[in-house]
Amino acid sequence: MIRRGLAALVVTLGMVAAACGGNGGGNGDVGGEGSSSPDGELIVQTANYDLAVGEQSRFLAGILTPDQLFVSHGSVDIEFFYLGTREGEGTAEEGPTATAEFLPIEGPPNQPGPVAAPGSQGRGVYSADVTFDRAGFWAAQVTANLEEAPMSGRAIFEVYEEHRYPAVGQRAPRTDNLTADSEDAPPEAVDSRARDGEPLPDPELHQMTIAESIRRGEPALVVFATPVYCVSRFCGPITDMIGELQSEYGDRANFIHVEVWRNFQNTVVNKGAADWIYRNDDLLEPWVYLIDANGVIAARWDNVATRAEIEPLLEKLPKNG
Numbered sequence: 001m002i003r004r005g006l007a008a009l010v011v012t013l014g015m016v017a018a019a020c021g022g023n024g025g026g027n028g029d030v031g032g033e034g035s036s037s038p039d040g041e042l043i044v045q046t047a048n049y050d051l052a053v054g055e056q057s058r059f060l061a062g063i064l065t066p067d068q069l070f071v072s073h074g075s076v077d078i079e080f081f082y083l084g085t086r087e088g089e090g091t092a093e094e095g096p097t098a099t100a101e102f103l104p105i106e107g108p109p110n111q112p113g114p115v116a117a118p119g120s121q122g123r124g125v126y127s128a129d130v131t132f133d134r135a136g137f138w139a140a141q142v143t144a145n146l147e148e149a150p151m152s153g154r155a156i157f158e159v160y161e162e163h164r165y166p167a168v169g170q171r172a173p174r175t176d177n178l179t180a181d182s183e184d185a186p187p188e189a190v191d192s193r194a195r196d197g198e199p200l201p202d203p204e205l206h207q208m209t210i211a212e213s214i215r216r217g218e219p220a221l222v223v224f225a226t227p228v229y230c231v232s233r234f235c236g237p238i239t240d241m242i243g244e245l246q247s248e249y250g251d252r253a254n255f256i257h258v259e260v261w262r263n264f265q266n267t268v269v270n271k272g273a274a275d276w277i278y279r280n281d282d283l284l285e286p287w288v289y290l291i292d293a294n295g296v297i298a299a300r301w302d303n304v305a306t307r308a309e310i311e312p313l314l315e316k317l318p319k320n321g
Contacts, residue, residue: 042153049302052163072122074113076144085136100126135161175210177272189262192228205257214295219253225286226260252317
């Protein structure tokens, strides 16, 4: 993965696009890709982990103004350009265009906009469904019609020939993740929030393995996140959100939280997490996966997942019995 994480952007975007770091170290950097912008242009940061050729992908972008205000709410326009297979070489070729809608992570629901404001008034990313027809480097040119004047900025990112992480339509790995009944692991290896003698939280999320759910022929919603050690502040809230969904839709699917770290201090990753989200010395999270009753991945959300995206799919599942 190309890493261009700008130090200032890591700190400022924080909750928008940061994720637990690569190389198994847990120190983290920006969870997507991006590039610096000239003075007066928007700072655009792609927030995806795994874009591939040939199918509709959810493209995510976090946006800041030059004076470090969040661009939020409403929608923005994005033009995509293909740059070739080698970074910094070739001539840009026009690609698809899209209108990206705001996905709020923190603050009020999407409202008319876009607006530039402090993070307290709304943090999130812009999301658009896009199909990329070629592997290599792409540019996203984003235009936001702010109240003061239209502003633009760009980010460069990579699209791969094939997905590097489990993807929609593939068989889900039959993972024997840790549960509350695992006797060979401390509670904090099941959920990092159980450190320092704290009780294991959200017991309903730690009752079943992914493998057992598949063996039973039951759908499952699985979140891979380390609520305590994630660089962003979103891993805890997303795990809480999955817990809330469990309380409402627990009669339709199994809900499972897989903790990333078996031992954070010694950088030991849980095998149950590594099966899914550890590739080429890169550890990226959070992720949310929906596995259907046949053990096939029906949907996935990388880095940013919202109730509004997940709940409609849960509503379509039949109730048990």
